[in-house]
Amino acid sequence: MAEKKSKLAEIKTKQTTASVEDFINANTDEQKRKDSFEILKIMQKASGEKPKMWGSSLIGFGNKRYKSPATGREVDWFLIGFSPRKANLSLYLTMDIKKYAGSLKKLGKHKTGVGCLYINKLEDVDINVLKELIDASLNKK
Numbered sequence: 001m002a003e004k005k006s007k008l009a010e011i012k013t014k015q016t017t018a019s020v021e022d023f024i025n026a027n028t029d030e031q032k033r034k035d036s037f038e039i040l041k042i043m044q045k046a047s048g049e050k051p052k053m054w055g056s057s058l059i060g061f062g063n064k065r066y067k068s069p070a071t072g073r074e075v076d077w078f079l080i081g082f083s084p085r086k087a088n089l090s091l092y093l094t095m096d097i098k099k100y101a102g103s104l105k106k107l108g109k110h111k112t113g114v115g116c117l118y119i120n121k122l123e124d125v126d127i128n129v130l131k132e133l134i135d136a137s138l139n140k141k
Contacts, residue, residue: 011075013055020051020059027084035122036084039091042127043080046134058083058092066094080137091117093137100136103129 024036040051040059049061060078067074081092094115097104104112108125111118117133119125 011077013058014076015060015063015078016053016055018053018056020053023053023057023059024084029084031121032084032089035089036082038122039082039089042131043082043134046131046138047079049079052078054078054081057085060092064094080134088118088120089122091119091134093117093133095137095140097133100133103133103136107133 020040024033024040027033027036036059043061044051047061051059051061054060054077058078058081060081062079063076064079065074065076077094078092080094083090083092088111092115097112097115097117104110106126107129109120110125122130
């Protein structure tokens with residue numbers, strides 16, 4: 001059986017040259033701004049990468065080409081990232097977050113998606129556990 005040929009998919013959300021600081025400072029919610037700058041520092045230190053805007057509302061660190069094992073489709077995306085949404089802070093950890101149930105129990109108030117972690121504000125969670133989850137995402141194989 002022939003191996004599926006990979007194809008690079010064109011996605012709408014791409015890295016831009018917009019200012020990350022300007023984007024965060026434009027947020028009218030003072031708590032979200034403060035938390036965003038703290039997450040920015042945590043993710044930059046963990047990844048060793050400079051933050052870049054992806055589309056108009058995502059802040060990403062690093063670059064990686066992801067390949068779907070089912071379709072062979074490839075997309076360029078960031079290693080980790082976040083977005084200060086109106087409803088919450090959305091952290092994109094690009095991993096199966098549910099595999100980290102033990103850490104999630106210790107984290108504090110949050111919700112999860114497939115590879116996302118949603119928190120209302122940093123004071124709702126244990127920062128050390130959050131840092132562990134970010135590191136786990138970066139170090140997954």
